Amino acid sequence: MKVQPFDLSNSRILVVDDNQDNLLVLQTVFKRLGWKIDQVGDGEQALQYLNHMVPDLVLLDVMMPGIDGYEVCRRIKKQPEFSELPVIFLTAMGEMGHLVKGFEAGAVDYIPKPFSLKELELRVLTHLKLRRAMLEMQRMAVTDGLTGLFNHRFIVDSLNSRIEEAQRYAQPLSLIMLDIDYFKSINDSFGHQTGDLVLEGVASKIKECLRKVDLCGRYGGEEFLVILPNTALEGGLQVAEKIRETVQTANWGVQGLQAAISGGVAQMGKETSSELLSRADQQLYHAKDQGRNRICF
Structure with a gap:
């Protein structure tokens, strides 16, 4: 190379x-x-x-x-x-x-x-x-190679620091956990190369919906994590819904291919990052359980 x-x-x-x-x-x-x-x-x-x-x-x-x-x-x-x-x-x-x-x-x-x-x-x-x-080298150490988003370790570390900052200044913070619906079926039906295309595309669509102060990372597999500083729950829901709609209406350039995401939103309380992550994950589970392609909070 x-x-x-x-x-x-x-x-x-x-x-x-x-x-x-x-x-x-x-x-x-x-x-x-x-x-x-x-x-x-x-x-x-x-x-x-x-x-x-x-x-x-x-x-x-x-x-x-x-x-x-x-x-x-x-x-x-x-x-x-x-x-x-x-x-x-x-x-x-x-x-x-x-x-x-x-x-x-x-x-x-x-x-x-x-x-x-x-x-x-x-x-x-x-x-x-x-x-x-x-x-x-520093950029590569904190970046997911496929999507260009922050990697798991960096986005979790960033959540810890952003929570500390928000609690110090008594500011709200919201967290969005997103997951591509039926991603395994996309891989099985269209191949892993197309699956990678969808991962890259979803990452790009997420970034289009965020401010410069917001942070987004690939949490793992087809899951993404979005940190919204100085944002209450209502604002977090608006961002999550905007992302969902943007992904749903995207043209992937592959005949017959459609992609959608589900999401869970949680606003920070007096809790640790692990507890906040758990609440966002629970809401994501509810979105999946209620039929997917939706946002729960």
Whole structure:
């Protein structure tokens, strides 16, 4: 199987340096490669930038007004969301002691000035590739390979954290458990390849009905789990019914093939995630028992 290369053309790089001449040189190199470059002049500005932007890589000088580059790097790395963000020191302080200090602060590379533009380009390119590969591995670790939804482990872990958050802020949360009706018959009548097509299609239809804050995962087999933060039971029922109707009216491109889903909806009370899951599952069972292609709560 041929491995597709990562597209790095839209990479965003933050340069933390108060020297405008350095910025002009870096812009010349990076813009030619299609990379976006943002520049701030000191460490405080860099930390403020990271409050609202997530770059793919940081180029950081050591000697700057205010806090130095080492401290900036340490503060960046203390934040969980930036623990894997590659930071490269780009500085005239090239002695071994400074190099060691930079790596101890959390940098992935240390390029002394003056530097070769080609060397800089290749080093940055290498770390961008490593970051993209790491992000792809992280994505694959939490994603179901067939449907592209979150996998069982991640969606259950997410339910735990969302329940804790909802209880902390006294917000409602609803859970939908869905199951494709007569899925075994679809496999038996049309083949497993068509069954996979239906799984992918249902997953896509579910996502069409959700907000960005909602989470959906493949719970197992032909079962799906939908987490609706800040949503009471009535809102959960509306979403579940919308999903059911969307799946029922879908055209699967296979003659004679029709698919439908049943669902159970439950609103979080003062309970654990396991108890909430059990209630949603019980409602799903009632939907199946009452004839399928329906939502129960």
